[in-house]
Amino acid sequence: MEILTARLKLREWKEADKEPLFKLNSDPRVMEFMPKLLSKEESDNYLEVIKLRFEEDGYSFFAVELIENQTFIGLMGLSVPQFDSFFTPCVEIGWRLAYDYWGKGYATEGAKASLDYGFNELGLSEIVSFTVPRNIRSRRVMQSIGMHYVGEFNHPLLPQKHPLEKHSLYKIKKE
Numbered sequence: 510m511e512i513l514t515a516r517l518k519l520r521e522w523k524e525a526d527k528e529p530l531f532k533l534n535s536d537p538r539v540m541e542f543m544p545k546l547l548s549k550e551e552s553d554n555y556l557e558v559i560k561l562r563f564e565e566d567g568y569s570f571f572a573v574e575l576i577e578n579q580t581f582i583g584l585m586g587l588s589v590p591q592f593d594s595f596f597t598p599c600v601e602i603g604w605r606l607a608y609d610y611w612g613k614g615y616a617t618e619g620a621k622a623s624l625d626y627g628f629n630e631l632g633l634s635e636i637v638s639f640t641v642p643r644n645i646r647s648r649r650v651m652q653s654i655g656m657h658y659v660g661e662f663n664h665p666l667l668p669q670k671h672p673l674e675k676h677s678l679y680k681i682k683k684e
């Protein structure tokens with residue numbers, strides 16, 4: 510199972526991805542809008558959760574690799590959020606790329622292909638995305654792939670009054 514775009518391969522995970530995934534999950538620039546940086550053990554556990562979601566749902570966040578040199582540059586794809594809110598159950602689209610690869614259109618390119626996969630291969634009728642309001646880079650990707658802003662919600666997995674509690678929600682329908 511994989512998704513190919515002009516420059517990217519979204520594929521299932523390999524053992525060799527663990528180290529670059531840890532670099533990503535422990536980089537303060539990449540994790541600016543996440544609750545915390547991950548230790549190696551937490552990053553490995555995060556990957557185990559992704560693999561479990563592949564087993565249970567049939568899909569989850571893919572590893573993203575550059576076709577030209579097979580370099581791992583991050584993660585992206587569709588996943589079922591594991592919390593309850595007014596818009597769940599649902600399928601989210603998400604992305605996290607290594608800092609050196611930002612600003613080259615990779616997130617937008619992979620996200621468009623992920624939407625196509627969700628609507629046409631998985632038969633989904635709607636896909637959501639969310640991030641903290643200050644994460645302008647991520648919100649621009651949401652807008653440029655055609656998602657529309659729904660409003661704000663408090664993320665139920667974060668404590669009340671946590672600085673990252675408030676999130677902006679976007680949606681897109683198949684049609």
Ligand SMILES: CC(C)(COP(=O)(O)OP(=O)(O)OC[C@H]1O[C@@H](n2cnc3c(N)ncnc32)[C@H](O)[C@@H]1OP(=O)(O)O)[C@@H](O)C(=O)NCCC(=O)NCCS
Nearest residue numbers: 539604605606611612613614615616617639640646647649
């Ligand atoms: C959010 C994130 C995935 C964006 O990745 P990205 O690859 O830099 O995004 P893109 O390159 O597709 O888009 C960013 C800009 O690059 C520009 N760009 C540069 N070269 C481009 C090209 N060849 N094609 C298209 N766009 C290009 C785009 O115009 C876009 O700018 P704009 O939004 O001002 O128009 C990345 O910043 C990231 O991993 N952040 C940390 C993790 C995170 O916050 N994830 C989301 C949490 S919900």
